[in-house]
Amino acid sequence: MNASLYNRIGGEAAVNAAVDIFYRKVLADNRINRFFTGVDMDGQAAKQKAFLKFAFGGPNNYTGLDMRKGHQHLVKQGLNDSHFDAVVENLATTLQELKVPAEMINEVAAIAESVRNDVLDR
Amino acid sequence: MPVIHFQGRAFYQLADETVLECLLRQGESVACACRSGVCQTCLMRADSPDGLPAMAQQGLKEGQRLRGYFLPCICRGNDDLTIIESDRDNYCRVTVTSKSHLSPTVVRLQLQPQQEFPFRAGQFVRVRRPDGVERSYSLSSLPGDGPLELHVRQVPGGEMSGWIAGTLQVGDAVEISEACGECCYSADDRMQPLLLVATGTGLAPLLGVVRDALAQHHQGPIKLFHGAASQQDLYLLDELKALQARAANVDYFPCVSDGVSADGEFRQGRVGDVALNELPTLQGWRVYLSGNPAMVQEMKMKAYLAGASLQHIHADPFVSASRPM
Numbered sequence: 001m002n003a004s005l006y007n008r009i010g011g012e013a014a015v016n017a018a019v020d021i022f023y024r025k026v027l028a029d030n031r032i033n034r035f036f037t038g039v040d041m042d043g044q045a046a047k048q049k050a051f052l053k054f055a056f057g058g059p060n061n062y063t064g065l066d067m068r069k070g071h072q073h074l075v076k077q078g079l080n081d082s083h084f085d086a087v088v089e090n091l092a093t094t095l096q097e098l099k100v101p102a103e104m105i106n107e108v109a110a111i112a113e114s115v116r117n118d119v120l121d122r
Numbered sequence: 123m124p125v126i127h128f129q130g131r132a133f134y135q136l137a138d139e140t141v142l143e144c145l146l147r148q149g150e151s152v153a154c155a156c157r158s159g160v161c162q163t164c165l166m167r168a169d170s171p172d173g174l175p176a177m178a179q180q181g182l183k184e185g186q187r188l189r190g191y192f193l194p195c196i197c198r199g200n201d202d203l204t205i206i207e208s209d210r211d212n213y214c215r216v217t218v219t220s221k222s223h224l225s226p227t228v229v230r231l232q233l234q235p236q237q238e239f240p241f242r243a244g245q246f247v248r249v250r251r252p253d254g255v256e257r258s259y260s261l262s263s264l265p266g267d268g269p270l271e272l273h274v275r276q277v278p279g280g281e282m283s284g285w286i287a288g289t290l291q292v293g294d295a296v297e298i299s300e301a302c303g304e305c306c307y308s309a310d311d312r313m314q315p316l317l318l319v320a321t322g323t324g325l326a327p328l329l330g331v332v333r334d335a336l337a338q339h340h341q342g343p344i345k346l347f348h349g350a351a352s353q354q355d356l357y358l359l360d361e362l363k364a365l366q367a368r369a370a371n372v373d374y375f376p377c378v379s380d381g382v383s384a385d386g387e388f389r390q391g392r393v394g395d396v397a398l399n400e401l402p403t404l405q406g407w408r409v410y411l412s413g414n415p416a417m418v419q420e421m422k423m424k425a426y427l428a429g430a431s432l433q434h435i436h437a438d439p440f441v442s443a444s445r446p447m
């Protein structure tokens with residue numbers, strides 16, 4: 001997709017730096033953490049990396065259909081726009097803490113936005 | 123549908139089925155125990171690491187990962203695989219040189235390997251009985267410092283722990299697997315504060331880690347919390363107090379969850395809660411968790427939320443073979 005954003009933001013190293021901070025924010029966020037409990041943490045952390053790589057425009061094999069299927073069980077549990085916004089917000093604050101320039105954060109937010117309807121299965 | 127080539131046959135793997143489940147379903151006999159990627163009893167090797175999901179190699183050494191070793195019990199979503207060997211052969215014979223009680227329910231075994239046996243303090247081995255039954259036990263001793271030492275808690279009705287407590291005698295021989303696990307001291311940063319939380323015989327590997335840290339002249343604080351339901355389930359109290367008195371940077375907190383302690387010698391409460399109460403922020407800490415799987419899972423999350431980074435949390439859940447989680 002946008003390989004250049006992935007490279008500009010720092011590639012794999014940026015994903016590794018961000019995942020620790022981002023996942024901790026998500027687990028601590030009472031608006032959304034119920035979707036993430038009851039799963040093995042190491043497995044989850046690997047999935048968070050996949051999420052970040054996707055959001056940074058990195059190489060990945062996910063399609064809109066995968067996003068739809070991967071979150072359908074959460075939509076059944078009530079996943080909606082407010083939760084989606086909370087995830088994007090946590091992502092933005094993570095990147096701010098890592099001193100990523102605002103324009104790049106906007107690019108990341110735009111990639112996330114592009115799958116909103118798939119993630120929310122509509 | 124992925125195809126698994128194993129011992130000259132092809133096995134079709136169903137969606138969402140692990141490689142282990144696939145082989146067992148089709149009548150293969152594969153030694154396995156925890157079925158959750160912890161004990162490494164089912165370790166196998168594929169002809170190449172390509173086609174293995176990262177998850178299936180968790181907890182393995184870098185060298186093993188590159189050579190295609192993986193854990194079939196947590197391997198799903200893989201491509202076609204050709205399995206070239208399973209880990210049946212690499213066992214070492216050991217002789218029991220001492221057996222004593224550390225508490226009414228905990229036995230200390232000392233084992234003399236009959237050949238060179240490399241390991242790192244805090245790792246575990248699978249003990250194999252003559253009839254082939256295997257269970258994992260952690261090493262509390264240091265390499266190059268006398269016999270191997272295990273702490274075995276007698277579980278009611280327990281196949282292996284009952285046999286060790288009852289039948290096994292000094293002078294007998296058993297077999298042990300290669301040492302595995304990553305619950306080890308890292309000398310990368312000798313100033314890093316260390317938090318160690320154990321329930322029951324979860325103390326064994328953490329004692330190994332503490333001994334190793336001190337042997338490597340660790341300078342940062344070392345906080346060891348050992349929890350049990352009642353006072354008589356705690357063991358090695360005197361040794362650990364002596365260790366605390368000897369090493370200025372070691373603090374030892376024996377914790378009891380039921381029953382009040384009269385003299386304030388013991389902390390009251392669940393060991394994880396006591397530890398987090400004492401140390402509410404763990405940013406920059408290295409954390410070791412061992413023993414009861416529920417405690418380990420819960421503390422892993424809480425230590426992480428308290429600021430410890432995931433790569434610095436070492437967890438050794440004593441997952442039971444007869445109670446797949």
Ligand SMILES: Cc1cc2nc3c(=O)[nH]c(=O)nc-3n(C[C@H](O)[C@H](O)[C@H](O)COP(=O)(O)OP(=O)(O)OC[C@H]3O[C@@H](n4cnc5c(N)ncnc54)[C@H](O)[C@@H]3O)c2cc1C
Nearest residue numbers: 257258259260274275280281282283323440441442444445
């Ligand atoms: C990586 C790893 C390291 C380990 N290190 C140690 C160690 O250093 N010291 C040690 O004592 N054990 C350790 N264990 C646990 C050990 O491997 C066995 O699970 C334990 O000794 C019970 O085996 P058993 O054959 O006696 O009981 P089994 O015959 O397997 O089980 C008998 C009954 O007891 C129940 N049971 C099994 N384990 C427990 C438990 N822990 N608490 C309550 N009920 C239980 C079972 O569900 C079953 O109903 C470790 C486990 C793992 C995975």
Ligand code: HEM
Nearest residue numbers: 032035036047050051054055070083084087112113115119
């Ligand atoms: C920007 C939008 C999002 C993207 C790009 C995204 C991407 C991903 C990816 C790549 C995975 C891993 C799939 C796999 O490999 O198994 C995943 C899993 C997951 N996502 Fe998202 N996600 C998004 C939004 C959300 C939101 C808003 C929530 C909930 C608040 C959420 C909750 C989860 C959960 C719980 C899983 C794990 C599912 C499971 O294994 O049970 N995601 N997501």
